[in-house]
Amino acid sequence: MSQTLTEKILARASGQESVSPGDIVDVSVNTAFIHDVFISGVVEEFSKLPHKQVWNPNSIVLIADHEVPAVSEWAGECYKTMLRFAKTQNIKRIHIAEGVCHQLIPEKGYVGPGMVLVGTDSHTTTHGALGAFSTGIGTTEMAAVLATGKIWLKVPETIHFELSGSLSKGVYAKDIVLSMLQILGAEGATYKAIEITGSAVKNLTMADRLTICNMGVEMGAKNALFAPDDHTMAYIKSSGGDASNLVNAESPRYERTIQMNLSEIKPMLAFPKGVDDVHPVEEAIGTEIHEAFIGSCTNGRYEDFVVAANILRGKKVPGHVRLIITPASMHIYKRLIEDGLAVDFINSGAMITNPGCGLCYGKHGGVLSETDVAIASNNRNFPGRLGHKNSQVYLASPATVAWSAVYGKIAAPDSAH
């Protein structure tokens, strides 16, 4: 029929033939995950419910990534709460300081195409990259999911991006999603699904797709997804993810279709005003920077560091720039060491931190001062998000960040020529 991929998944998960935008459906959850910041809140809310046991311990993932290593006297208690809850509920999927949730979940095979995933983090939209319906929820809602395995959802309208053409040199997946933000704005997809298809999709790696879906929420989207294809199945094969919920959509009916020719996309920046204040990099060239960050659930994957290392190798970052490298998981960190990329980064003057979310939410490991200007590969730059409310943050691709770090000021990623 004419259902979108999101509608197909929600129909499957609510046991119906078909659903339509606006329907309220009671959906069975395949994977639910909670991170360290919200574990105490979830456990407290869960304890108010009459349910003594979670609905299915094998469907629950607990990840400590925001507060690692401990940044306050509170953090250690969060890990303990997590460990206690895992023990009493017989939850085996618990990962403390092994990586950022939005990298570990795909990496460990906790997501597969057609699944319904919910997590206590807004960037849970990331996992649509594997063809799943995936969205962020609050702590009270998570407590109810833990108890019942179900969640009520309003079936969203779907905005369709159809990608054609191929990316020019120096242009990356981050520039695609920043361009989408430029078109839709920070609330252009509020309550809605974003589905990405087109002839260009086959050339987007899983890392690219994770970057794009990660920032779906910055457009207000409920979820963002790519239809499963050969890339998806190859990834699932290596991660050991469950592909048994696979659904596909044929000629779906979208609310609107936006055509994007990737050949026309330039390297982009989100200016410090906000995620949707997007301009070509050339409009900010020469702006002095003090911190450069490559990492996060948006752009902290191995592929991102290969791009950055190829730029930074043999160069030295100027003294006024703090370059911070944060791999998104220990698995990626290990590969950086094994393949020598870590040495390239250190030789260029970078600091390499453990995997974690600290910098991206202004908590630790790179907090900005009042007069700091930063260029960063993460997903948010709201006032005060990375530190002082007057600090300035430009969001960019790892390549643009790396070149800017080399020059000590914002530079285009083709600065080599």
Next chain:
Amino acid sequence: MGETIQTKVWKFTDDIDTDQIIATQYLVNPDINDMAQYAMEIPKPEFASSVQTGDIIVARNNFGCGSSREQAPLVLKTLGVNMILAVSFARIFYRNCINLGIRPYEIKRSQYDLFNDQSTVTFDPKMNCIGVKNETIRLNPFPPFVESILAAGGLIAHVTQQFNANQEKK
């Protein structure tokens, strides 16, 4: 018209994100009453100390965007806000409001323009409408399923009621 309640308006503009509602550094505070004293510190520093129970927030577009932190609606609830009117809400914040028993109502942009910050308006709970400057704004009712969560006082109470009802059936 039924019995009306006088209530004060706290007006905000676009894109008030959850970091502005309650900043990251206060999330570690285990005492929600304490944490609430820092609500809206960046956009409206006087808010937390002056807001009264029953006051309403009126915002423009994309209210509550940003992180999924439930502390954002929770600090507002703790300070006595149980109704928020906005031209649009961010999705997770909207759901969190319902789950905590706060009523998030969408209004039109022209209706938003009727409100003045710190002014007093009237709320008629029976008719579910707001009186502002000789105009009456009818608030759209929620779908029955959502209303049942709100009527229970939030999701925890609602899930508990359902659980108990199922036990009785057994």
